[in-house]
Amino acid sequence: MSQLIPQVYPKLEFPHLKGLKGISDAQMEVHFGLYAGYVTNTNKVNELLAEMAKNGQAGTPAWAELNRRAGWEYNGMRLHEYYFGNLHPGGKGKPGAKLEAALKKNFGGFEAWKADFINCGTMRGIGWTVMYLDPNSGAMSNHWITEHEQGHPAGFKPILVLDVFEHAFMVDYKPAERKKYIEAYFENINWDEVEKRLG
Secondary structure, eight states, X not given: OOOSSOOOOOOOOOTTOSSOTTSOHHHHHHHHHHHHHHHHHHHHHHHHHHHHHHTTOTTSHHHHHHHHHHHHHHHHHHHHHHHXXXXXXXXXXXXXXXXXXXXXXXXXXXXXHHHHHHHHHTSSSSEEEEEEEOTTTOXXXXXXXXXXXXXXXXXXXXXXXXXXXXXXXXXXXXXXXXXXXXXXXXXXXXHHHHXXXXX
């Protein structure tokens, strides 16, 4: 992630995400605050890495550890943007023909895919569940992503992102009620956006 001229990332706004079904505005405000921290820290880490490199500190242990941290902050920022971007109050649209065909080919159909996606999301631990497209083969697959920067298949494109860290639902649901949160999430999916990500 190290750059001598660091990229500065803007904090995106998601004002349309009020009135989600089963996910309160108070929960979303907490989540937006967390996301803002990832944007701030991504920019700060990039700035510090560039400054250290200019001061001849590239390759030092401090620089190396900060460089490793960059993936956590960046992916924390970007995954939240995907997550917020694939939500809409009460849902929007429905799975389109292209997505339906891909899910049938790779999972046997929408319901089989949904069951697999929920099974990924209810695994014990913190992380993310992401439906990916492999651009090389056209295959679709669901993945559990631990932390933010670990477990992403190289080159795969995120199509649908679900945050299953407890911060995503702790205001509305108990830790043991993750499945209820995931049910609420499905009530708010922006299928038009999901279809668009398929390309």
